[in-house]
Amino acid sequence: MLKIYTEDYFQKIILLEKQVGKKTSYKVLEPFSINPKDIISIQNAGKKIAEFIGLPDFTFIIATVKQKEKVGGNIDLKYGEKEVFVEISDNIIKYENAILATLAHEITHKYMHINNISCGSNTLNKYENEVLTDIASVFLGLGKLMLNGCECENIRQEYLPEKTRTITETLKCGYLNQTQLAFVYLLVSTMRRISPDDYKHGLSSDSIQALLYCENKYPYYFNKRFSEPNIRGELVEHLHSAIRDTQSTLSNIDKHLLYIQNSCTYVIEDFLEKKHKVIMNMLLESSTMMNDVKYDPCLKFLNAVQLNQRISKLISRLYDFSLEAKLYQNSVTKITNYIQSTGYPFLQPSLDMFNTVVCRNDGTKLKLPKDNPYLLSRCPKCNYQFIADTSLLIAEEYKCNKKRHRIKNIFKRLFKKQ
Ligand SMILES: [Zn+2]
16 A cells, blocks of 8 residues: 655645635535447546536547556647647546546646646656646545546456456556545545535445545544634644643742752851851951060060950850851752762762852852862952862762772781781
8 A cells, every 4th residue: 555645645735725725616526427438428528527627618629549658648738729638548448437537637737737736847846746636636526536536447257168267457547546545535525524425425435445544544634623613722722731731840840949949059058158257257357366566575465365265266156167067068968969869860060060169258259270179269359268179079978988998998908918
């Protein structure tokens, strides 16, 4: 079974609908009988088909002529002449339905010619134009003739002296096969809301089978709901609903982020800022501590006692800070360990993450040298001097493993020595 190029056929039907849809009747020409041996009967068939698709002013003069292999017929297309010459192959002359399908195809060529419908006049488009013509003949209401006549079978008995031989001859004409035509026919019938009774009437059992096959294989294209008046609204609403679902998940992630910020990041930042500000003041104070009276040894002594008291107080305060900081450090380490063990979408630590440091006294960002665990830095804006660590963050667990590994190695070495 040949492939059905659904998208291509779909585009060609859109092209036809845009160009001649408004003046095309929704009627389908019912199959009719002709006498294949009578050229007048064939002539009348041509006239009937031409009138049906709206070409009553032309006279189609039909002759049976030997054609090239696999060519069912051809038509002489000239502008400005009322007589149109059509040749049909002597091969198909014994198949009544094939004659009708060939006439439908050739006369449709004339319709396209006078309506200027094509995929382009270049010879490269010849095949495309033939496919378009097959589709157009269905579009113009000749689908039943096309379906019944595109693949014909002739079974005859030959009587030989000893036995009877059954000879089956098959003939394919046109460019689309029966299944491909069935797809086009079903699509056109569905978009025009023709009832199944009407579009199936008069079709051969083969044609009906081909329709059934397409209905089952491509149900998407034949869904009646695409004809409903508010279908665009429904489809767009479907998209909007999917958008809202995604946004809802995104907003939930955002809520988590807000929680992380408010419960953790901001708390840590606040802590760092407060402590650094106090330390900044200590540093400022310390810069005056060297000032002393020059010549009175007793006063120098007393001042030193006082300074010692003051410094002890400050150091005790720093000790309290350290205890509090340890708590923050433990908690924040747990979080970074957890992030590292979670992996994607979170990133593993890299040196680029750690060399932009914030001065916690005034918020200035400092770009510092990479990979230094103990950098004495000074903020260019507020002059605050602080220690920065731009080395890679390593998970605590990993550090522990390393330590364990080292201890294991020491034991190993000791054991070997014994
Ligand atoms: Zn600063």
